[in-house]
Amino acid sequence: MIMSDYEKYVQAFTENFEIEAKEVEGLSYQSIGAWDSVGHMNLIATLEDTFDIIMETDDIIDFNSFDKGIEILKKYQIEIKK
Amino acid sequence: MQYYDGFKKYKNNKIAISEEGISITYGEVEDIFRSMGEKIKRTLIFSFCENTIGCLCGYISFLYNHAVPLLLDENIERSLFESLIKIYEPAYLYIPKKMEHMFLGLECVFEIYGYKLLRTKYKLEKRLNDKLALLLTTSGSTGSPKLVRQSYQNIQSNAQAIADYLELDSTERPITTLPINYTYGLSIIHSHILVGATLLFTKHSLMQKEFWQFFKEYKATSFGGVPYTYEMLKKLHFFQMDLPSLRTMTQAGGKLSSELHKEFAEYAQNTNRHMVIMYGQTEATARMSYLPYQKALEKCGSIGIAIPGGKFQLIDVDGKIIEEANKVGELVYEGANVTLGYAQSLEDLAKEDERNGVLVTGDMAKRDADGYYYIVGRKKRFLKIFGNRVNLDEIEQMVKAAFPELDCACSGVDDKLYIFVTISEVEIKDKIKSFLTSRTGLNPAAFCIKSIFSIPKNEAGKILYAKLGEYYNEI
Numbered sequence: 001m002i003m004s005d006y007e008k009y010v011q012a013f014t015e016n017f018e019i020e021a022k023e024v025e026g027l028s029y030q031s032i033g034a035w036d037s038v039g040h041m042n043l044i045a046t047l048e049d050t051f052d053i054i055m056e057t058d059d060i061i062d063f064n065s066f067d068k069g070i071e072i073l074k075k076y077q078i079e080i081k082k
Numbered sequence: 083m084q085y086y087d088g089f090k091k092y093k094n095n096k097i098a099i100s101e102e103g104i105s106i107t108y109g110e111v112e113d114i115f116r117s118m119g120e121k122i123k124r125t126l127i128f129s130f131c132e133n134t135i136g137c138l139c140g141y142i143s144f145l146y147n148h149a150v151p152l153l154l155d156e157n158i159e160r161s162l163f164e165s166l167i168k169i170y171e172p173a174y175l176y177i178p179k180k181m182e183h184m185f186l187g188l189e190c191v192f193e194i195y196g197y198k199l200l201r202t203k204y205k206l207e208k209r210l211n212d213k214l215a216l217l218l219t220t221s222g223s224t225g226s227p228k229l230v231r232q233s234y235q236n237i238q239s240n241a242q243a244i245a246d247y248l249e250l251d252s253t254e255r256p257i258t259t260l261p262i263n264y265t266y267g268l269s270i271i272h273s274h275i276l277v278g279a280t281l282l283f284t285k286h287s288l289m290q291k292e293f294w295q296f297f298k299e300y301k302a303t304s305f306g307g308v309p310y311t312y313e314m315l316k317k318l319h320f321f322q323m324d325l326p327s328l329r330t331m332t333q334a335g336g337k338l339s340s341e342l343h344k345e346f347a348e349y350a351q352n353t354n355r356h357m358v359i360m361y362g363q364t365e366a367t368a369r370m371s372y373l374p375y376q377k378a379l380e381k382c383g384s385i386g387i388a389i390p391g392g393k394f395q396l397i398d399v400d401g402k403i404i405e406e407a408n409k410v411g412e413l414v415y416e417g418a419n420v421t422l423g424y425a426q427s428l429e430d431l432a433k434e435d436e437r438n439g440v441l442v443t444g445d446m447a448k449r450d451a452d453g454y455y456y457i458v459g460r461k462k463r464f465l466k467i468f469g470n471r472v473n474l475d476e477i478e479q480m481v482k483a484a485f486p487e488l489d490c491a492c493s494g495v496d497d498k499l500y501i502f503v504t505i506s507e508v509e510i511k512d513k514i515k516s517f518l519t520s521r522t523g524l525n526p527a528a529f530c531i532k533s534i535f536s537i538p539k540n541e542a543g544k545i546l547y548a549k550l551g552e553y554y555n556e557i
Contacts, residue, residue, distance in 0.1 A: 016526075017526070018516065018519070029290065033519065033523065033525075034519065034525055034526050037287035037288065037289040037314060038310065038468055038527055038528075039525050040287075040289040041289065041314050045317065057318050057319045057320075057322070057323060058291075060289070060317070060318055061289060061290055061293075062291055064290065064291070
C-alpha cells in the first residue's frame with residue numbers, strides 16, 4: 001500500500017510520540033509529554049528521512065505545531081494535503 | 083557561609099535575567115533572603131524547581147537561612163512527590179503559582195516572583211545534622227526516597243573548584259539548559275554566583291526559537307549539556323550558527339561519544355572557544371574531574387583530571403591501589419565535595435558524615451601514562467537516560483508491581499532502556515511503555531519493550547543480565 005504524504009506526515013507523529021492518528025491535529029510542542037526536546041529531535045529526524053530532506057536550523061526551531069510543520073515543509077517542496 | 087560574602091561585593095551586578103527581560107541584582111536578592119529570614123528557621127522545605135528567578139530567589143534564601151531544601155522537578159508525577167512528602171514531612175512547600183491548585187488550603191507565608199511558600203501540617207522542628215545544607219534525589223524519575231545529603235562545605239568547595247578551573251569571572255552569562263534540581267544545572271548556578279556573574283534563565287529548550295532569541299539578545303557566554311544535548315546541537319547545525327558571545331561549552335551527565343567529543347572540540351579550537359568535558363556525581367556534590375580545554379582534542383574520550391583540591395585513585399578487586407597506567411580499576415575520589423551520605427527516611431537527616439571525604443564511585447576507569455582518566459564501565463545497575471540516572475532494579479520492580487502477571491528484566495545502554503517481558507501481546511507492551519513514560523517523565527524513545535520466551539536465570543534464580551545484551555539490536 002502506498003502512503004500519501006499526509007499519512008507519512010501523521011505517522012512521524014504517531015510513531016515518535018506514541019499516540020493515535022486522531023490525536024495529531026492541533027498538537028503543539030510540549031502540549032503532550034512526549035513532544036519535548038528529545039521527541040522533537042526524533043520527529044525532525046523521522047521527517048528528514050521520510051521526505052529525504054535536510055531541514056535548516058530556523059525551520060527546526062520554528063516547527064512548533066502540527067500545522068506549522070505543514071507550512072514549513074512547503075519550503076522543501078512537500079505539500080501535505082489531507 | 084562564606085558563599086554569601088560576594089553578595090555585598092557584587093550588590094550592583096545582575097544575578098539573573100529572565101526571558102521576559104526582568105532582571106534582579108545581587109543586592110536585591112540579599113534583601114529577599116533577609117526578609118524571608120524573618121519567616122523561616124532551620125527546617126525542611128520541598129522546592130519544585132523551574133528555571134525562573136522566583137525559584138532561584140527561594141533556593142538561595144533557604145540556603146542562606148539554613149533551611150534545608152529538597153529540590154524536585156516541577157513536573158514530577160504527583161504520586162511520587164506525595165510519597166516523598168509522607169516520608170520526609172516537610173514543613174514548607176515552595177511552588178510555582180501554576181501548582182497552587184494541587185495544594186488548596188495551605189497557608190501562603192511568603193510570595194515572590196511567581197513562587198509561593200506554603201506551610202504544611204507537619205511540624206517545624208526537625209532533627210537535622212548541623213552540616214546538612216541541601217537534599218537532592220538520586221533518581222528523580224523513579225521517585226526513589228533515597229536522597230543525597232550535601233553540606234555547606236560541599237557546596238562551597240565544589241563551586242570554588244569549578245570557578246577556578248573554568249576561570250570564571252563576573253562577565254560570564256551562562257544560559258540555562260538544565261534544570262536547577264539537577265546537580266549539574268545547580269553547580270553552574272553555584273559556581274557563577276560565587277564570582278558575581280549573571281545567570282540567564284529560560285524555560286525554553288534549545289529546540290525552540292525563543293531559546294536562541296534569548297541567547298542572542300542577552301549575549302550568553304556559556305552553556306552546559308548532557309550527551310543528548312550535543313546530539314541535538316548537531317542536528318540543529320550548531321556549527322553554522324552565528325553566536326559571537328559564546329565562549330565556553332561544558333559537557334557532563336554521561337559519556338559523550340568520541341565522535342561528538344572530537345567534532346565539538348575541533349569546532350571550539352577553530353573558533354577560539356573552550357570545550358570542557360567533565361565528570362561527576364550528585365554524591366560528589368557535582369563535579370569530580372574536568373578535561374582542560376587545551377587537551378580536549380589530544381585526550382579525546384577522557385574525563386580528564388581531578389578538580390582542584392580533589393584526588394583520584396583506582397583500586398583493584400582486592401581494594402589495593404593500582405599504580406600502573408592503563409589498568410582498569412574502580413574509581414575512588416577524595417575531596418571536600420564528597421557528600422555526607424544518603425538518606426532514606428526523616429531520621430536519616432540527623433546522620434553524621436558517613437563518607438569522610440572519600441567516595442567509591444561505582445565507575446570503572448583507567449588512567450593513561452600522562453595521568454588522564456577514562457571511564458570504561460559501571461559497576462552498578464543503572465543507566466544514564468538523557469543525562470538522568472535511572473536505576474534498572476527500581477524500574478524492574480515498578481513494572482513487576484504494576485504488571486504482576488508477567489516476569490520482567492531491565493537492562494540496556496545509555497539513552498536506551500530495554501524491558502524484557504515474558505508476554506507478546508502488543509496491547510500489554512504498549513501499556514507498559516505508557517506506564518513507564520508517565521511514571522518517569524522520560525520520553526518514550528527511552529524505552530524498548532521486548533518480548534522474550536523466558537528471562538535467562540542461573541540455577542540460583544538470579545537474572546543473567548549479560549545474556550540480555552544479545553537482544554539489544556534486534557527490533
